Amino acid sequence: MRLIDYANPTRFLGLSATLLPWLAAVTAITFAVGLYMVFFVAPADYQQGETVKIMYIHVPFAWLSMFCYMTMAASAFGTLVWRHPLADVSAKCAAPIGAAFTFLALATGSLWGKPMWGTWWVWDARLTSVLVLFIMYLGLIALQETIEDPARAAKASAILTLVGVVNIPIIKFSVDWWNTLHQPSSVFRMGGSTIATSMLVPLLVMAVAFTLLFLVFHLMAMRNEILRRRIRAMRMIEAAGAE
């Protein structure tokens, strides 16, 4: 069986039902390990003190805000090029999850910024471009909900999603291209990470845990959306039969 064969909605429902309990269990274990390391192993920062604990959730939320969008962009590409029904389901279901993670990146960043920078918010390039990403998520959700026909909604939101991809490199490189209050990249950068291993390992474990959580939520939401579309089709058949 080819990998593409698993993209059949019925087969996807069967496969995801088998996969989800295991994925949820691995996610819970990874979170348990990550949170233990954050609260009982990782040291306080020499400058920031214990406030650095916010980093272990803020950074994964920020990564996932972009990861979710790239998942949507890949799905949007699949919608426009192959017109695969699961591609649109994937894009539509990633949007609210991406919006939630982006909101949390902004909120936890603000709660980290106040004690460290002395301000809740500043209109620098990094913060502003992430706010634009959050607004784009809301716009895409609104667009998907506004157009009733799923095929038309899929095409319109796929085009808008792909146009919005331009914001992702702006977010990533904003700290290099402009002078920002936000610190430069310290994990994925040329020359290696500048974070001590004792802090980097818990950070990476938490990032894996949140990525697994995204996968669990995404699979669950995709299953719901497939059922929603089946219900819509069945209601149309029922209405046609009643005429």
Add this chain to the structure above:
Amino acid sequence: MFGNHAGFIFAAYGIAILVIAALFVWIVVDGRSQRRQLADLESRGVRRRSERSADGGTA
């Protein structure tokens, strides 16, 4: 244990738990609602085209 800025740390973790829990509840409630509606349609004998063609169009 958490220093002078404990309130900020608790607020950050608190809002994260709150939003993630709300997202989880929303997905679970939505799933239950979809399954209930699907079961209702099936109990009324409504079938999808693919199901009808699979069983020879008897439904």
